[in-house]
Amino acid sequence: MPTELSPAPLAEAITxxxxxxxxxxxxxxxxxxxxxxxxxxxxxxxxxxxCSVTDSPPTLLVCLNRGSSAWQATTENARVxxxxxxxxxxxxxxxxxxxxxxxxxxxxxxxxxxAGKAPALAGxxxxxxxxxxxxxxxxxxxxxxxxxxxxxxNQAGSSLLYFNRQYHSL
Amino acid sequence: MPTELSPAPLAEAITxxxxxxxxxxxxxxxxxxxxxxxxxxxxxxxxxxxCSVTDSPPTLLVCLNRGSSAWQATTENARVxxxxxxxxxxxxxxxxxxxxxxxxxxxxxxxxxxAGKAPALAGxxxxxxxxxxxxxxxxxxxxxxxxxxxxxxNQAGSSLLYFNRQYHSL
Numbered sequence: 024m025p026t027e028l029s030p031a032p033l034a035e036a037i038t039x040x041x042x043x044x045x046x047x048x049x050x051x052x053x054x055x056x057x058x059x060x061x062x063x064x065x066x067x068x069x070x071x072x073x074c075s076v077t078d079s080p081p082t083l084l085v086c087l088n089r090g091s092s093a094w095q096a097t098t099e100n101a102r103v104x105x106x107x108x109x110x111x112x113x114x115x116x117x118x119x120x121x122x123x124x125x126x127x128x129x130x131x132x133x134x135x136x137x138a139g140k141a142p143a144l145a146g147x148x149x150x151x152x153x154x155x156x157x158x159x160x161x162x163x164x165x166x167x168x169x170x171x172x173x174x175x176x177n178q179a180g181s182s183l184l185y186f187n188r189q190y191h192s193l
Numbered sequence: 194m195p196t197e198l199s200p201a202p203l204a205e206a207i208t209x210x211x212x213x214x215x216x217x218x219x220x221x222x223x224x225x226x227x228x229x230x231x232x233x234x235x236x237x238x239x240x241x242x243x244c245s246v247t248d249s250p251p252t253l254l255v256c257l258n259r260g261s262s263a264w265q266a267t268t269e270n271a272r273v274x275x276x277x278x279x280x281x282x283x284x285x286x287x288x289x290x291x292x293x294x295x296x297x298x299x300x301x302x303x304x305x306x307x308a309g310k311a312p313a314l315a316g317x318x319x320x321x322x323x324x325x326x327x328x329x330x331x332x333x334x335x336x337x338x339x340x341x342x343x344x345x346x347n348q349a350g351s352s353l354l355y356f357n358r359q360y361h362s363l
Contacts, residue, residue: 036249039341043251046319046344050245050277051223051352051363072244075220076256077332079206081213084254084336086246107220149216159329161338162247166254168331171209174216182221186352186363193221193356193363 051186056106056119057085058141063099065142066092067128069120071185072164073105081171083153086164092125094165101155103169104141109148110181110192135175148179221356226276226289227255228311233269235312236262237298239290241355242334243275251341253323256334262295264335271325273339274311279318280351280362305345318349 052071059066072086083105087094097103108116118128133145143150153169160166184191222241229236242256253275257264267273278286288298303315313320323339330336354361 039251040248042344042346043245043248043341046321046346047245047248049318049346049349049352050243051221051354052244053221072246073220074222074242074244074256075213075217076242076336077334078210078213078217079332081209082331084256084331086244086254148219151216157329157331159327159338161252161254161327162249164247166246166329166336168329171213174212176212176216176219179219180357182219182356184221184354184363187350191363193354193361 048188049186051184054108054116054183054185054190056108056115056144056147057093057097058104058106058144059093059097059100059102060141061100061102063096065129066096066125067119067142068093068097069116076168082156083151083169083171085167085169087167088164089160090163097167098155098158098165100141102141103153103155103167104143105151105153105169106144106147107149107151108183109146109177109179110183112146112183113190115144116183116190143175146179147177148182149177150175218358219356221354224278224286224353224355224360226278226285226314226317227267228274228276228314229263229267229270229272230311231270231272233266235299236266236295237289237312238263238267239286246338252326253321253339253341255337255339257337258334259330260333267337268325268328268335270311272311273323273325273337274313275321275323275339276314276317277319277321278353279316279347279349280353282316282353283360285314286353286355286360313345316349317347318352319347320345
């Protein structure tokens with residue numbers, strides 16, 4: 024007999040998700056546009072769940088929804104450029120965080136195209152080229168462990184933040 | 194014959210770490226004090242490498258240096274309270290981010306003590322009780338995957354941030 028989810032636990036799970044999402048809206052975070060290019064195709068997505076893990080070897084992590092339109096290309100290429108947005112770049116975040124087709128996402132923004140590398144966003148606070156060296160699946164998301172190859176530091180001195188469902192500048 | 198690290202790669206690794214640390218200083222992040230209590234003892238540490246992973250099931254991750262004085266207690270208890278700091282709580286961050294003895298860290302601050310749970314910080318933006326359900330070691334750090342049990346949401350409406358090696362309020 025197939026196991027059926029009874030209504031009570033389902034309602035509880037939905038309430039827990041709702042409470043969690045409201046709480047996470049209060050977790051202020053920098054905004055990034057993560058790009059990839061290679062045999063798996065060119066793609067990019069907006070991400071706020073990005074953090075530094077260790078400096079030995081220099082590694083960041085990026086959380087990516089397995090249902091994202093950028094998931095296939097990102098995991099197949101196993102290379103990303105993490106572009107940390109500077110103040111005023113909220114339009115780029117909106118473009119890469121919505122349902123816009125992948126080609127349109129890249130069309131309206133200026134990039135530094137570099138042979139064999141993912142596009143680096145012009146005017147970003149910094150662009151960090153990484154190899155995805157490991158990944159762990161947690162529920163709906165993959166946590167991608169990204170080892171740093173090169174850092175383009177534009178010394179922007181400002182940061183775009185997302186907090187309480189709004190953009191802020193610092 | 195034992196393998197010796199020649200000076201050139203060592204110098205390169207140090208340069209890479211230095212460049213990486215300077216870049217990571219530009220990654221603005223919310224500040225948290227993560228506490229634990231139980232058979233492994235009471236401990237706490239300041240963390241900015243905390244992010245939301247998935248809402249199914251509600252899960253955050255926390256990066257913790259394996260050399261931290263809080264590592265043993267945290268991993269043994271496998272339970273944490275993630276206290277997201279509100280504007281003005283930089284003194285608590287400094288207390289839990291330095292070399293202060295564990296008992297002194299807890300002495301100077303007001304807590305909500307709750308039987309069987311890690312201390313929740315009074316005046317935090319929110320306090321999130323979690324079970325550590327999984328962990329991955331990456332270089333010097335453990336990435337702790339923390340499934341949410343309960344959220345105390347104090348509706349602070351403000352956040353303490355760390356950016357360019359300084360505290361900021363939002």
